[in-house]
Amino acid sequence: MRSPSSRRADPARWDVARPGWPSRTAGVDMAGFGVPGGLDDGLRIVPHPSVMLVLEFGEGTSTFDDGSGPRPGGAVVAGPGFGLGGTVRVHGADIACLQVRLSPVVARAALGAGPAELAGALVSLDDLWGREAARLRERLADATTWEDRFGLVSGAVERRCARQPPVDPEVAWAWRRIARRPGLVRVDDLADELGWSRRRLWSRFSAQLGLPPKQAAKLVRFDRAVHRLVAGEPTAQVAADIGYFDQSHLHRDIRTFTGLTPRTVTDEPFLTVDDTAWPDAIPVS
Incomplete structure (x- = not known):
């Protein structure tokens, strides 16, 4: 029997906070989470098109497990699509954290390492920011309000972005087109509009954003589709609107990214809480 403090994740019990002001840095979005009790079953990580930065500051602890063994949480970073296949889960108790979603366009400037260097893995922020990461977590723990923590x-992030060069403007433009029109943008058309070869676009985009443009488009399309399913829209309508060939095509993508079906994915806690935590969807920059 489970103890009273250990239960399946229930987003209805979470404390979810949003900044009361728009981000001062384009391509950056933040949300705060207080997750009471224990998580026996864990929280499945659902792949997202942004770079994920998580800063824990409470007394609780968490671990990430992809089936090969647990990794400590604390302050971690993961690239776009982290959790592919639905194999990564978060375990812990009484977790309090601030999560940042970074557009791949601004991730290198903010973190000191680009999405390509993260390679879809979980990386400690200590390895990227050094002592600054620990000092920031200490200040978050001392802060008494979410607004102070967001500040x-x-x-x-703003200070670091001011010190680092951005990605190529052509690569940023291609990402924005993909993010704003999921499933409806062809890579060949992007290359033609830029006056680049398909190979050049593929090479620059992959090197700077961590995944090739076609995979980026698939990830963005999946993200839009799965959130519309969570909102209760019919599978056939979602598939037709976002550029899938048919419902089975959408079904295969959801299975590839999460290991679930369109019906079961809609109950995932990280998705059901998204309309509250991330109303601005993908930070495109």
């Missing part, structure tokens, strides 16, 4: 993290 601390926003300031840290």
Whole structure:
């Protein structure tokens, strides 16, 4: 029998906070989470088109497990599509954290390492920011309001972005087109509009954003589709609107990214809470 404090994740019990002001840095979005009790079954990580930065500051602890063994949480970063196949789960108890979603366009400037260097893996922020990561977590723990915490993290990200060069403007433009028109943009058309060869676009995009443009388009399309399914829209309508060949095509993508079916994926806690935590969808920059 489970103890009273250990239960399946229930987003209805989470404390979810949003900044009361728009981000001062384009391509950056933040949300705060307080997750009471224990998580016996774990929280499945659903792949997302952004770079994920998680900063824990409470007394609780978490671990990430992809089936090969647990990794400590604390302060971690993961690239776009992290959790592919639905194999990564978060375990812990009484977790309090601030999560940042970074557009791949601004991730290198904010973190000091681009999405390609993250290679879809979980990386400790200590390895990227050094002692600054620990100092920031200490200040988050000392802060008494979510607004103060958002201000601390926003300031840290803003300062780092001001010191680092951006990605190529052509690559940023291609990402924005893909993010704003999921499933409806062809890579060949993007290359033609840029006056680049398909090979050049593939090479620059992959090197700077961590995944090739076609895979980026698939990930963005999946993200839009699965959130519309969570909102209760019919599978056939979602598939037709977002550029899938048919419902079975959508079904295969959801299975590839999450290991679930369109019916079961709609109950995933990280998705059901998204309309509250991330109303602005994908940070495109």
